[in-house]
Amino acid sequence: MYGALADGSRRTMVDRLSRGPATVKQLAEPLTMSLPAVLQHLRVLEESGLVSSEKVGRVRTCRLQPAALQAAEQWIADRRAGWVSRLDRLEEFLNGEEQ
Amino acid sequence: MYGALADGSRRTMVDRLSRGPATVKQLAEPLTMSLPAVLQHLRVLEESGLVSSEKVGRVRTCRLQPAALQAAEQWIADRRAGWVSRLDRLEEFLNGEEQ
DNA sequence: CTGATGGTTAAGCACTCGCTTAAGTATCCG
């Protein structure tokens, strides 16, 4: 999940998919690498649950799975919130000290 | 940044730090690995900007850098929002079609 | 000073990652 977003090429693919579904060819277009390489990235994204795809005829269409993205976002938000609230308590404590 | 969160041990460290500052020893405690290994993870977290640390006497104290976490959160939120709003437009379009 | 504590450096090793090329397979078009 986090590993899937660790790679810049994969983030480019997610970025593209955030603007709507795309074929493998379309995903590969802004990337300077072979098609098999793109397939490998796509597999990582699918296994992480971030992306799903289905094949119709000879074309595979890929789309984002927002729920999975939300899980990553939530984990980060939770950690950050915990830390920020700790800072708030510290500030409160320091303000109390002053008087 | 995303690479830093790709590793489970590093996420455990971030989780610990989200509940307040900690020494290297304390970060290592829940991890089943040698201290040098923890140091290496810490370096990755510092280079990503997620964590900062300072040494006083022989003790190094580490703390979370919420701003960096927020950047990651924001990237994900943006991509997810783009996709969700696309779904909204699709829904609008389909509702319009019905009439 | 001496031992214990907390951290740091260096070297090395197994494994994974991201990519490649080469050679398929399965449609679709004319």
Place this chain on the structure above:
DNA sequence: CGGATACTTAAGCGAGTGCTTAACCATCAG
């Protein structure tokens, strides 16, 4: 049918990652 298109599989390779052990340095307590 025959060629072009869109993927797919397999094999392999160089670089990077995550870990280890061994040795070392710097502080602090007694």
